[in-house]
Amino acid sequence: MITHEQAAKMFEEPTIEAVPTDMKRIVIPAYGFAGAKDAKRQEWGNDGPFMEDVKGLVFENPKDKAEQVLKQNDGVLLCYDAPGRKEKIETYLKENPKTFMTANTLQKFIDYLKNEVVNEGGKADLWDSDVNFAASLKDAPAKEDIKPGMVFSAVKKKEALLAVFVKEGIEFEGAEGKTQTAGKGGAYLIKDGAGMRMIQKAEFNKAYSITKIPNQNIKDNSKEM
Numbered sequence: 001m002i003t004h005e006q007a008a009k010m011f012e013e014p015t016i017e018a019v020p021t022d023m024k025r026i027v028i029p030a031y032g033f034a035g036a037k038d039a040k041r042q043e044w045g046n047d048g049p050f051m052e053d054v055k056g057l058v059f060e061n062p063k064d065k066a067e068q069v070l071k072q073n074d075g076v077l078l079c080y081d082a083p084g085r086k087e088k089i090e091t092y093l094k095e096n097p098k099t100f101m102t103a104n105t106l107q108k109f110i111d112y113l114k115n116e117v118v119n120e121g122g123k124a125d126l127w128d129s130d131v132n133f134a135a136s137l138k139d140a141p142a143k144e145d146i147k148p149g150m151v152f153s154a155v156k157k158k159e160a161l162l163a164v165f166v167k168e169g170i171e172f173e174g175a176e177g178k179t180q181t182a183g184k185g186g187a188y189l190i191k192d193g194a195g196m197r198m199i200q201k202a203e204f205n206k207a208y209s210i211t212k213i214p215n216q217n218i219k220d221n222s223k224e225m
Contacts, residue, residue, distance in 0.1 A: 017212035063183060080125065
């Protein structure tokens with residue numbers, strides 16, 4: 001298990017530098033639903049990660065077994081774009097106009113997304129975020145215009161980040177035991193303005209472009225710590 005303290009020390013050494021690619025993210029605003037339950041969602045503060053008490057809908061991203069919480073007050077669902085994905089989502093919402101009304105109808109939508117839209121080899125890639133993140137994307141609508149059901153796609157702004165590769169099976173500590181696990185082929189720990197987190201290798205390669213690799217050999221960060 002790599003703790004946040006150990007990860008922070010890794011980033012004190014020469015690390016990979018990268019910037020977001022033009023890989024689009026599909027944003028699905030999905031807040032305001034009834035039936036939300038008390039939950040804890042990881043946030044990032046000046047002293048590291050902490051668990052924030054929220055009302056929401058809990059689901060799992062099978063890619064890294066990380067728990068996600070769709071917040072009731074400003075939550076959005078995110079997935080990477082690919083041919084036909086946005087069209088499938090829009091068709092589902094047109095045929096199911098009550099999708100955003102309750103936690104139950106949203107859970108059915110999430111199951112549909114996992115099974116029919118973003119399922120690649122049985123490992124769906126779907127996660128939670130919020131309106132503030134959605135509004136920060138390049139060419140995103142104004143924050144006040146991001147309403148439930150308004151599906152759009154956009155790319156991240158070119159903020160530089162640092163990355164460290166870890167091997168398959170390595171776990172990264174989250175707040176209050178919300179761990180992330182490196183899947184097949186390994187993963188990257190990344191550090192940017194939002195804090196530190198793990199991204200699976202395949203997703204990292206799609207979403208980020210490496211701009212610098214240290215000239216000196218990087219020590220193996222994949223050993224159990």
